[in-house]
Amino acid sequence: MPPPPIIQESDGSVLLLASEASLHGRLQYEVGGGKDDIGYWTDSSDTAGWSFKVDRPGKFTVVADIAAEASSKFEVIVGEQKLQGTAPATKDYTKFKRTNLSGTLEIASPGDVTLTVNPMRMAGSP
Numbered sequence: 001m002p003p004p005p006i007i008q009e010s011d012g013s014v015l016l017l018a019s020e021a022s023l024h025g026r027l028q029y030e031v032g033g034g035k036d037d038i039g040y041w042t043d044s045s046d047t048a049g050w051s052f053k054v055d056r057p058g059k060f061t062v063v064a065d066i067a068a069e070a071s072s073k074f075e076v077i078v079g080e081q082k083l084q085g086t087a088p089a090t091k092d093y094t095k096f097k098r099t100n101l102s103g104t105l106e107i108a109s110p111g112d113v114t115l116t117v118n119p120m121r122m123a124g125s126p
Helices: none
Strands: 022-024 028-032 035-039 047-054 058-066 072-078 081-087 097-107 111-119
Touching (some): 072 097
Antiparallel strands (some): 022 047, 028 035, 047 111, 058 097, 072 081, 072 111
């Protein structure tokens, strides 16, 4: 039986869990030992995505809980809209820091939405 669809919360927010992501590349869902995340994100072509349903459109602030050995940049994409973020260097894969991306994403009409997270290539990286 397929998992239940991700739907908008009663407060209007949409919670996208690591366990519900569609992973492309060598990414892996990790759980246990202080982890509940998407790990092994070492290839700049790997992506994570979520499909969800919105019944109350509007402007959305994007917040992510991130743990990383080193800082890196990424983008969050919904349709033609992109927000850029920087993963904080928490120096431990079990120490998460809540990070607010600057800007908002606007979902103008009710329906199915896909959100994708892509790492951004740094100058000099493959």
